[in-house]
Amino acid sequence: MEENQQDRKKVFVKTYGCQMNVYDSARMQDALEQDGYVKTTEIEDADLVLLNTCHIREKAAEKVYSDIGRIRKFKDARAETNRPMQIGVTGCVAQAEGSEILKRAKAVDLVAGPQTYHRLGEIVRRAEMGERPVETEFEIEEKFAKLPLATKKQVQSRGVAAFLTVQEGCDKFCTFCVVPYTRGAEVSRSVEQILEEARSLVDAGVREVTLLGQNVNAWHGAGKDGREWGLGELLHALAEIEGLERLRYTTSHPVDMDESLITAHRDLDCLMPYLHLPIQAGSDRILKAMNRHHTVADYMHIIERMREARPDIAISGDFIVGFPGETEEEFEETLNVVREVKYSSAFSFNYSARPGTPGADMDNHVPEDVKSERLQRLQALLNEQQLAFNEDCIGREMRVLIEKKGRKPGQWIARSPWLQSVVIDESLGNPGDMVQVKVTGARPNSLTAIGV
Ligand code: SAH
Ligand code: SF4
Ligand code: F3S
Numbered sequence: 001m002e003e004n005q006q007d008r009k010k011v012f013v014k015t016y017g018c019q020m021n022v023y024d025s026a027r028m029q030d031a032l033e034q035d036g037y038v039k040t041t042e043i044e045d046a047d048l049v050l051l052n053t054c055h056i057r058e059k060a061a062e063k064v065y066s067d068i069g070r071i072r073k074f075k076d077a078r079a080e081t082n083r084p085m086q087i088g089v090t091g092c093v094a095q096a097e098g099s100e101i102l103k104r105a106k107a108v109d110l111v112a113g114p115q116t117y118h119r120l121g122e123i124v125r126r127a128e129m130g131e132r133p134v135e136t137e138f139e140i141e142e143k144f145a146k147l148p149l150a151t152k153k154q155v156q157s158r159g160v161a162a163f164l165t166v167q168e169g170c171d172k173f174c175t176f177c178v179v180p181y182t183r184g185a186e187v188s189r190s191v192e193q194i195l196e197e198a199r200s201l202v203d204a205g206v207r208e209v210t211l212l213g214q215n216v217n218a219w220h221g222a223g224k225d226g227r228e229w230g231l232g233e234l235l236h237a238l239a240e241i242e243g244l245e246r247l248r249y250t251t252s253h254p255v256d257m258d259e260s261l262i263t264a265h266r267d268l269d270c271l272m273p274y275l276h277l278p279i280q281a282g283s284d285r286i287l288k289a290m291n292r293h294h295t296v297a298d299y300m301h302i303i304e305r306m307r308e309a310r311p312d313i314a315i316s317g318d319f320i321v322g323f324p325g326e327t328e329e330e331f332e333e334t335l336n337v338v339r340e341v342k343y344s345s346a347f348s349f350n351y352s353a354r355p356g357t358p359g360a361d362m363d364n365h366v367p368e369d370v371k372s373e374r375l376q377r378l379q380a381l382l383n384e385q386q387l388a389f390n391e392d393c394i395g396r397e398m399r400v401l402i403e404k405k406g407r408k409p410g411q412w413i414a415r416s417p418w419l420q421s422v423v424i425d426e427s428l429g430n431p432g433d434m435v436q437v438k439v440t441g442a443r444p445n446s447l448t449a450i451g452v
Contacts, residue, residue: 086113218256281323398436402430
């Protein structure tokens with residue numbers, strides 16, 4: 001007899017940080033479901049709470065501890081009625097802080113780093129026995145080999161656009177960044193594994209796949225033709241999957257931008273005209289101190305080549321303001337880069353000193369108020385550019401992918417080729433449909449459009 005849904009254990013997963021954590025959370029949840037758990041969105045109902053954490057900036061990491069404090073109340077309440085709740089910390093804080101977490105947060109029952117998720121079922125069982133396991137080995141190849149593929153139903157529950165990790169870890173060691181320590185050395189998944197996962201996503205109804213990697217364009221592997229492939233060749237192979245309408249990839253590093261990737265943007269219709277290419281800062285001296293291995297001129301040259309290959313390409317980026325030693329003049333160089341590139345969107349942050357990174361030990365840390373003032377100026381400019389980019393679309397026709405319900409009844413949210421949210425009437429189709437629309441309005445974070 002099939003086990004009653006009511007009797008199955010419930011898992012609640014909260015995701016912090018980047019898209020790779022979103023992808024990892026889905027895979028953990030899928031694996032646990034195949035192991036007998038059901039998902040819940042109510043924390044108090046959960047037998048297992050997983051916090052899939054981010055360590056990139058101090059605020060992100062600290063938020064986890066305040067959340068644990070809150071969740072602890074639910075755990076205590078459940079304990080009174082003899083319904084135990086296990087709290088697990090996964091992700092980059094788990095990797096960076098390991099057993100320290102158990103000391104600091106008594107309510108935590110298990111700690112599992114990003115490369116141990118294929119063993120999560122076993123780790124949870126040990127936690128249930130009272131062990132408080134801490135697992136932080138780097139077993140990335142094994143992880144991907146052993147994690148089960150999502151079932152059709154699981155894929156469908158997440159909609160028509162999906163993430164697919166193709167590369168994980170980082171060997172770049174930018175002096176501000178924790179990722180090489182939390183995700184380990186750079187590893188590329190094999191072509192076969194990636195194609196298999198992409199096909200199964202498309203079979204279940206996915207129309208848009210975003211390839212993920214901390215340095216996605218450093219991906220490389222043995223190709224089907226016996227040659228060593230880069231991301232450009234991989235995109236060509238993925239483009240052949242029937243039913244896969246759109247491809248995207250993120251995040252790229254300027255140093256790994258090769259010709260095959262640039263020409264893929266010229267040659268592949270399904271490769272969306274969008275490039276997320278962080279420069280972080282606009283001063284060569286700061287870029288050097290950040291260990292970025294490229295100059296502002298190198299970056300501008302890549303943008304130029306990309307725009308030659310695909311004139312309508314949208315550029316987005318990440319910026320850090322107030323890296324140690326950054327002067328007002330150097331910060332203004334960042335503004336100049338922004339003015340020159342004209343970004344369609346961007347993320348920008350105050351520099352956050354992270355324990356264990358070289359940046360934290362540098363002299364001349366920029367005072368918080370100076371950082372915040374600079375960030376405000378940068379964000380004002382970026383917001384202006386984003387709105388201008390959106391307004392430029394008014395009156396234009398484009399093909400959008402219908403993704404999900406809008407905020408108001410009768411609306412769908414669709415996605416433009418340039419990653420904008422497009423609000424359209426629900427009579428135009430259903431999720432998964434590609435429809436031709438004409439843009440009638442623009443706001444800072446969305447467009448409105450009508451059918452044509
Ligand atoms: N691999 C990507 C970025 C990964 S982290 C790359 O090389 O560009 C995502 C973003 O967080 C970074 O691009 C950077 O802008 C920001 N970031 C990373 N460390 C930071 C820190 N210590 N303080 C503030 N922002 C940081
Ligand atoms: Fe961090 Fe730099 Fe690696 Fe990006 S390239 S993940 S910023 S160390
Ligand atoms: Fe954060 Fe780890 Fe992603 S530190 S940004 S969750 S790789």
